[in-house]
Amino acid sequence: MYHSKITIILRKSILDPQGKAVELGIHSLGYTGVANVRIGKCVEMDIDANQRDEAEKISREISDKLLANPIMEDFSISLEEHKGL
Template structure:
């Protein structure tokens, strides 16, 4: 069994209105030294695969087909055996 920790972020060229809203909220709370906030998703997926390579390939597949939007998002992941 493998656990994939998947980090999905908007591409740098894509505007992040949620991140801008968080930045403004933090400034309003007095944290003026916050320069930028980007908001993404963090998924933890348990994959029952035969081996590491099979698990990696499947996670790439699932990211491209469902979990991330490759037009505007990038993803990275770490795989650990559990």
């Protein structure tokens, strides 16, 4: 059993107005050293797989087919093994 965290974020070349708005909010709290704020989605799930490779393949396929828009978004996957489940 693996716990998979998939992070989906707009590509660098695409403007992120929501991130800009949050950046303004952060600056108005006084944290002026913060820049390049970008907002994305995070999808966590448990995957019933015996091998890390298999869990990674499933995560990648799900991201490609369902979760991310390949034109506008990049995704990254991080996996953690669950023992004793």
